Amino acid sequence: MWLPRWAQYVLLAVSVVGLLTPAADMHWHLDTTPPPQENRKLADWPPLTASLAALQKWPAQYETWVRDNFGFRSALIQWHSQLMLDVLGISPRADVVLGKDGWLFLGTNKSIDAYRCIFPYDAGGLQHETDSTRERTETLAKRGIKYLNVWAPNKENVYPEYLPLWIQKSGGPCRMDQLGATLHKAGLSYVDLRGAEAAARAQGVAYHKTDTHWNAVGAYFGYRQIATELRKWFPKMLILPLEQVRFGEIQRPGGDLARQLDLEKRYAGPQTFGQVIGSRCHRVPPSLTRPKGTKLEAFDCPGSDGPRVLMFGDSFGNGLIPYLAESASHFLAVEFGPPFDPELVDAEKPDVVIDIHVERQMQPDR
Numbered sequence: 144m145w146l147p148r149w150a151q152y153v154l155l156a157v158s159v160v161g162l163l164t165p166a167a168d169m170h171w172h173l174d175t176t177p178p179p180q181e182n183r184k185l186a187d188w189p190p191l192t193a194s195l196a197a198l199q200k201w202p203a204q205y206e207t208w209v210r211d212n213f214g215f216r217s218a219l220i221q222w223h224s225q226l227m228l229d230v231l232g233i234s235p236r237a238d239v240v241l242g243k244d245g246w247l248f249l250g251t252n253k254s255i256d257a258y259r260c261i262f263p264y265d266a267g268g269l270q271h272e273t274d275s276t277r278e279r280t281e282t283l284a285k286r287g288i289k290y291l292n293v294w295a296p297n298k299e300n301v302y303p304e305y306l307p308l309w310i311q312k313s314g315g316p317c318r319m320d321q322l323g324a325t326l327h328k329a330g331l332s333y334v335d336l337r338g339a340e341a342a343a344r345a346q347g348v349a350y351h352k353t354d355t356h357w358n359a360v361g362a363y364f365g366y367r368q369i370a371t372e373l374r375k376w377f378p379k380m381l382i383l384p385l386e387q388v389r390f391g392e393i394q395r396p397g398g399d400l401a402r403q404l405d406l407e408k409r410y411a412g413p414q415t416f417g418q419v420i421g422s423r424c425h426r427v428p429p430s431l432t433r434p435k436g437t438k439l440e441a442f443d444c445p446g447s448d449g450p451r452v453l454m455f456g457d458s459f460g461n462g463l464i465p466y467l468a469e470s471a472s473h474f475l476a477v478e479f480g481p482p483f484d485p486e487l488v489d490a491e492k493p494d495v496v497i498d499i500h501v502e503r504q505m506q507p508d509r
Contacts, residue, residue, distance in 0.1 A: 165214025176217035179405045185211040221405045228406070239400050245410070246305035247353045247400035248298060253506035254355075255310060258299040260317040262507055269325045276331045279483060279498075286488070289376050289450075289495040292332040293369055294319060295357070295459055297502040298350045301340045318505040339368040347390070353410040354398025359417030362462025363388055369463070370470050373495060379448035383469045389418045417465070423447070424468045429475060430490045437480040442468040450494035455482065460499040467497075 146154070168174050189204035191197075213219075224235040234241045240250040248254070256262050264272070280290045296319070299306060319335060326333035340357070342364050343349035349361030357365065363385070370382040397410025404410075423446065429439040442464075452471040454460055460476060468474040475491055477484065488496065 168214030169212060174215045174218050176215075176221055177405075177407070178217050179220045217405075224405050225409075228404075234404070236403050239403050240307065240310070242302075242305040242307060244305060245352060245412075246302065247398075247404075247410070248306060249355045249400065249503070251503070253503040254297055254299065256506045257297050257318065257503045258303070258306075258310065259313045260315045261313045262318075263316045264318055264321045264325075269321060272322055273325055273329050273331065276326055276333075277329065280331060282485075283488070283496055288488070288493055290332055291334060291369065291372060291495060291497045292326070293334040293365075293497060293499045294322075294336065294505075295365060295499065295501050296335075296337045296340055298355060298357075300337060300502065301344065301350055301361075319502055322505065334369060334372055336365045336368055339364045346385075348415065351398045351414060352412065353401040355400060356398070356459060357462055358415040359388075359390055359462060360415055363417055363466055366463050366466035369467070369497065373450065373452075373470065376495065377448075377450045380470050381447065381449060383419065383466055387420050388466075389420055391416055391418070419465055419469060422465075422469060424474070427473075431487055433477075433480055433484075433487075438476075438478040439480075440464055440476045440478075442471070442474045444468060444472055444474070447472040451492065452495055452497060453477070453488065453491050453493035454497040454499060455480065455484070456497075456499035457501070459501045463499065 186204070186208045188208055189201055191201060227233055227235040228241075232241075234250070236250070238250045240248040240255075242248050276292055283290045299310070300319075319337070323333050323335050340349050340361055343357075343361045346364070347360050348358065349364065350357050363383075367382065367385075370380070374380050374382060392413040392415055394411065395414040396407035397404075397412070398414075401407050401410035424442045424444040427441045427443045429441045431439075433439060447470075449471045451473045452467060452475070454463070454467065454474070454476045456463075456476070457479060460478060464474075464476050467476075473491075473493075475487075475493075477487065480487075482498075
């Protein structure tokens with residue numbers, strides 16, 4: 144196909160600009176788009192050394208660096224997400240499910256499997272969970288410490304009506320029900336917060352629309368069920384009344400699922416927060432330091448008749464902290480640490496240890 148000379152010059156100029164623009168961004172960092180949420184460190188520039196083995200590895204290392212640092216990479220990834228969402232109507236990420244009315248759900252196998260109940264426990268799996276719970280219970284009992292084993296439901300089981308139609312229950316037994324029945328029969332601790340989150344829905348939205356976690360309302364109702372269980376052991380313990388918590392909304396970018404799509408601004412909206420009115424607790428330094436990656440939050444509540452509480456968990460436990468602290472005389476939350484830390488237990492000398500898990504942790508990897 145013949146093109147006039149001016150069109151050839153335009154095509155040449157566009158090609159040159161297209162080739163040079165990524166290089167310009169790699170040099171001058173022109174792209175202002177926030178980097179995508181990748182939960183990994185991008186490749187650094189590979190150093191050149193004189194050894195033959197290092198020189199042989201350098202081309203592959205350079206290719207990795209270019210892929211991770213290609214000019215306007217962040218903008219291109221965001222445009223790709225918008226194209227998939229707006230034009231094709233599908234999620235740009237397999238681990239994020241597009242629900243109805245702007246709801247997002249975690250699309251990993253563990254989360255979807257938990258909702259569909261397609262991998263029930265076998266006898267061996269239930270025995271393993273029972274033995275693990277009994278071992279922890281007995282280990283703490285020897286120290287005079289109570290143990291509370293708490294499970295929070297996945298978002299899918301609290302708001303199933305917003306799931307896409309292709310995600311349906313299998314009709315088989317669910318692990319939450321199996322484990323609860325087995326541990327109760329064995330006389331071991333098991334606190335299922337699904338009922339608490341159903342009650343939270345009556346007060347408003349209990350989970351963030353674009354995040355995997357519960358919001359302040361959902362966390363408060365989860366706390367209230369936990370506190371009710373604790374009060375059986377510690378009858379003088381305060382249960383923070385609903386009237387002492389002020390809930391409100393603040394406009395925020397989208398949650399962790401929106402970040403995975405690199406579309407935080409697109410999914411911006413109101414997020415519910417909670418504030419304890421007249422709190423009597425204050426932060427204190429933790430009794431021990433822990434390796435990098437483990438987060439410790441400690442509180443003292445002078446004049447409280449509550450127990451000393453040590454809580455192990457992941458990010459799902461964060462929402463419980465301001466409420467549980469009010470019910471304790473001393474409270475320490477351990478996030479992303481080992482599942483059980485005997486040294487920390489001995490240093491803290493708690494009256495009760497709480498394990499907070501989210502339902503999808505029951506599921507096997509596949």
